[in-house]
Amino acid sequence: xxxxxxxxxxxxxxxxxxxxxxxxxxxxxxxxxxxxxxxxxxxxxxxxxxxxxxxxxxxxxxxxxxxxxxxxxxxxxxxxxxxxxxxxxxxxxxxxxxxxxxxxxxxxxxxxxxxxxxxxxxxxxxxxxxxxxxxxx
Amino acid sequence: xxxxxxxxxxxxxxxxxxxxxxxxxxxxxxxxxxxxxxxxxxxxxxxxxxxxxxxxxxxxxxxxxxxxxxxxxxxxxxxxxxxxxxxxxxxxxxxxxxxxxxxxxxxxxxxxxxxxxxxxxxxxxxxxxxxxxxxxx
Numbered sequence: 668x669x670x671x672x673x674x675x676x677x678x679x680x681x682x683x684x685x686x687x688x689x690x691x692x693x694x695x696x697x698x699x700x701x702x703x704x705x706x707x708x709x710x711x712x713x714x715x716x717x718x719x720x721x722x723x724x725x726x727x728x729x730x731x732x733x734x735x736x737x738x739x740x741x742x743x744x745x746x747x748x749x750x751x752x753x754x755x756x757x758x759x760x761x762x763x764x765x766x767x768x769x770x771x772x773x774x775x776x777x778x779x780x781x782x783x784x785x786x787x788x789x790x791x792x793x794x795x796x797x798x799x800x801x802x803x804x
Numbered sequence: 805x806x807x808x809x810x811x812x813x814x815x816x817x818x819x820x821x822x823x824x825x826x827x828x829x830x831x832x833x834x835x836x837x838x839x840x841x842x843x844x845x846x847x848x849x850x851x852x853x854x855x856x857x858x859x860x861x862x863x864x865x866x867x868x869x870x871x872x873x874x875x876x877x878x879x880x881x882x883x884x885x886x887x888x889x890x891x892x893x894x895x896x897x898x899x900x901x902x903x904x905x906x907x908x909x910x911x912x913x914x915x916x917x918x919x920x921x922x923x924x925x926x927x928x929x930x931x932x933x934x935x936x937x938x939x940x941x
Contacts, residue, residue, distance in 0.1 A: 675907055676907070677925075678915070678924060678925045678926070678927070679923060679924070679925065680917055680922070680923045680924065680925050691828060691842060693830060693839065693842065695839060699837070700836070700837025700838070701837070702830060702832060702839070702886075702895050704888065705828060705830065705888060705893040714922070717917070717922050718922075747916050747917070748916060748917040749839075749913040749915065749916045749917075749928070750913065750915055750916075750917070750925065751841065751842060751905075751912035751913050752905055752906070752907050752909075752912045752914075753912075756842040756912075758839050758913050768888075768889055769889070770812055770813070770889050772889075775888035775889045775890075775893075776886040776887065776888050776895050777889075778815070778886065778887055779884050779885060779886045779887075780817055780854070780884070780885040780886075780887070785817070785851070785854050785855075786816060786817045787815060787816070787817065788814075788815045788816065788817050788887065789815070790815070791886070
């Protein structure tokens with residue numbers, strides 16, 4: 668059993684999967700620092716990501732492995748994988764060549780809470796591609 | 805019931821909490837773009853964050869609200885709250901004046917998987933404060 672000391676101060680990668688077998692994975696543009704998306708990985712997705720150098724997630728909605736870009740071609744080339752103190756979250760530093768959100772935006776985080784409100788969002792980005800031309804269904 | 809269209813393309817903030825009543829919250833340094841930590845918020849934590857302008861999370865380990873910095877003083881001043889396409893994750897753009905990880909590092913992500921390995925971590929940062937001087941227990 669890994670100790671708190673080992674997990675937090677050690678140099679062994681011991682990713683902690685939750686009760687559903689998942690770990691949170693955040694994709695961050697390695698060049699710009701922009702956070703592109705947040706997803707989940709199971710053990711197989713994490714292993715595939717490490718082995719192939721391209722991000723593979725686990726889709727909770729579809730309950731299956733999902734190589735990012737398998738349909739759209741908008742893949743994420745993984746430059747570095749960071750892990751946090753308690754090893755229950757990873758950050759993927761990625762290089763991308765196209766918009767990463769299925770809605771057409773570069774990042775999934777294209778809206779921000781309007782200042783002084785609790786319910787209203789401002790759009791803070793423009794679409795960078797037309798998803799209707801990429802996703803046929 | 806909010807539709808996919810409303811959630812993804814609308815300007816109403818409709819955060820989606822999971823079966824445990826939590827949403828993932830990522831704190832990112834507003835100046836440098838560095839990802840500082842990932843945590844969780846319940847409805848009360850999110851409301852407090854919006855109302856006070858300082859990040860409050862929900863501690864899963866302690867099952868209670870946790871104002872970031874309540875013990876260490878290392879608070880997060882929230883400049884902007886971004887939400888992703890399906891509204892199940894928020895990014896807090898924060899201003900910080902001190903190391904954010906309880907281990908002494910600026911960011912919780914102070915280790916990276918060593919290139920070409922699957923289990924070995926490199927330390928990629930230096931501690932910016934001594935946690936033994938901050939946390940008394």
